[in-house]
Amino acid sequence: MLKQERHAFIMRQLNLHNKVLSNTLSSSMHVSEDTVRRDLQELSEEGRLIKVHGGALSLSFNDAHFSSEKFYSPKSKRIIAEKAVKLIQNGMFVLTSGGTTIVEIAKCLPPQLKATFITGSIPAAIEYMAHPHIDVIIIGDKILKDSKITAGAEAISKVKQINANLCFLGINAIDIEHGVTENDWDVAQVKKEMVATSEKVVCVTISEKLNTYQPLQTCSIGQINYLITELEPDNKILQPYKKQGIIII
Amino acid sequence: MLKQERHAFIMRQLNLHNKVLSNTLSSSMHVSEDTVRRDLQELSEEGRLIKVHGGALSLSFNDAHFSSEKFYSPKSKRIIAEKAVKLIQNGMFVLTSGGTTIVEIAKCLPPQLKATFITGSIPAAIEYMAHPHIDVIIIGDKILKDSKITAGAEAISKVKQINANLCFLGINAIDIEHGVTENDWDVAQVKKEMVATSEKVVCVTISEKLNTYQPLQTCSIGQINYLITELEPDNKILQPYKKQGIIII
DNA sequence: ATAAAAATTGCAAAAAAACGCAAATACCCT
DNA sequence: AGGGTATTTGCGTTTTTTTGCAATTTTTAT
CATH class of the missing domain: 3.40.50.10470 (Translation initiation factor eif-2b; domain 2)
Structure with missing residues (x-):
């Protein structure tokens, strides 16, 4: 699986579920967790997702969270x-x-x-x-x-x-x-x-x-x-x- | 469940009900109470909630206009x-x-x-x-x-x-x-x-x-x-x- | 005052991340 | 074509993070 494909796959999963787990991605893409981590690292540096311990979150995660807290609710x-x-x-x-x-x-x-x-x-x-x-x-x-x-x-x-x-x-x-x-x-x-x-x-x-x-x-x-x-x-x-x-x- | 997810879940419950109990969160998120306590601890240190014995309270309902040191007294x-x-x-x-x-x-x-x-x-x-x-x-x-x-x-x-x-x-x-x-x-x-x-x-x-x-x-x-x-x-x-x-x- | 519930602390196991390294692959140039 | 270089990938090791557990202390309720 090519790097670009993996990135696309990760982004798709992210849009779908708002979160991805490193080990899940590793097994579903048949690559090592190191590779997944590196992919997430790169995508994170590009600002396309938020990398966290154990996986990554979609950008909207924080948005949804903060807006509902500070803006939406009042x-x-x-x-x-x-x-x-x-x-x-x-x-x-x-x-x-x-x-x-x-x-x-x-x-x-x-x-x-x-x-x-x-x-x-x-x-x-x-x-x-x-x-x-x-x-x-x-x-x-x-x-x-x-x-x-x-x-x-x-x-x-x-x-x-x-x-x-x-x-x-x-x-x-x-x-x-x-x-x-x-x-x-x-x-x-x-x-x-x-x-x-x-x-x-x-x-x-x-x-x-x-x-x-x-x-x-x-x-x-x-x-x-x-x-x-x-x-x-x-x-x-x-x-x-x-x-x-x-x-x- | 990722830590950030748990935090979001907790904040959401808090906005909804103004208070949360550690044991309720523990069972609804399927983690130990220790983990919940640590989560509450962190959120509390970030100033996003008030930690109390047994759970936590939302900020919005407390303090706002209930400060006891509003003005000097004679x-x-x-x-x-x-x-x-x-x-x-x-x-x-x-x-x-x-x-x-x-x-x-x-x-x-x-x-x-x-x-x-x-x-x-x-x-x-x-x-x-x-x-x-x-x-x-x-x-x-x-x-x-x-x-x-x-x-x-x-x-x-x-x-x-x-x-x-x-x-x-x-x-x-x-x-x-x-x-x-x-x-x-x-x-x-x-x-x-x-x-x-x-x-x-x-x-x-x-x-x-x-x-x-x-x-x-x-x-x-x-x-x-x-x-x-x-x-x-x-x-x-x-x-x-x-x-x-x-x-x- | 006593018992129950919750918090704290220290600790250890597990999971994940970081790092260096080497093999494999791709790429570029003459 | 082929050698050199760069990139990518996986692996082993070390380090960090996270989590749950047990023992102890604190807090709360009865």
Whole structure:
């Protein structure tokens, strides 16, 4: 096998799988690992791939990674937030959970809006407090330090006493079969109650969390009224949810 | 699985869920927990996540606007805070009101202290949350925007259910005749209840507020156990309070 | 206070990389 | 054509990296 052929083969594999392993290439091209290493070395010097211990990665690897981390995510949360605030009307009582998306919504609330927000999330409450016309009610209980929200029996019993018009749920995982799922028992219980006591339930999430699930159920698909992601409502991935009667925004 | 892949996977999970557990990652990536720990270690050294016992937390949710050293505090309040923290012992349940002095105390808590703090003050709660070993319980109710604390019937009834060892009261006015006084009805009621349910009551205030009074009484002089100001305990202005049986610190 | 879980440390085996070298091959020139 | 040169390739050895394991300490939960 000629060097050029090998290079082409490697690049093709790389485009296909975004990564290649030295030993795999060695056996599939029937050359020694040394040769593969030298090939990777050259391609790396040409800037066509990223050489790492054990193989190489495609250039898009870092891109995808960084962009989703620093750029993509905040922007998509802003998009979600701007769609979400349109559901809130003057005089409404709004229950919200925690999470970065919920905080983003809080930052996007129009300044003239007059409403009452009820939440167990400290970061969200801070944003609500900064708003001129919004009343903020904190759900008391012990604070979970990692998520910075209150949760526990007391929080649940308080939520039970509320009849909110709208409930915004920042969610960790959602799929058709399991519904909205969590990995923290206390949080799941509180959210469950939020769903139960609200007229309309709005789930907000970046699309990456669609079709994933975790051990504890918060609510079933049937209990959700709206689903907001950064994608266009007619996106293919959202259609199964639409079929279940959820309004996609 | 390549190391870089694992790192990407971890960061992705972290962006999605804001926290990751070592053992979960270990099983989902099919490597030993040691390897996961080393990965987290490296990512932590790169400043891309916060490593904690059992896993890691995402950067986005932490620190951002929760820095405890935002601005300098007046020296007098620092002095008060340093005297105040000496009263707190491991295992105690501590009720605190709001106010800048209370926040200053929160910032001065020794890192090894293990205690439970109960408060309706959002700024104070934020500081308590930043502490490694402190449990924080928020008293729920409507937030008063100017003072950033919760107050109302619900808050009062919750405070009633607590039997705290210590109560720190940031006060607005105090004099021998009227005791501790306030100008906000709701706040006064909540504080009243805090005083009633705590074993020991500690009033903290800068000396300017000594011998002033406001319309609504929070508690009488006789209910106070400790009074902390930035002044030396033998200062002349404090002697009348000492005579009333208050321990001046 | 005690038991369980997780972190740290040191270590050793395995995998991969680096390096030098020699054989094989390709290339160039007269 | 053929000799000299350069390039390529594979091999053995050494070095580095990675990984998992065991023993110990630290942290956390009960």
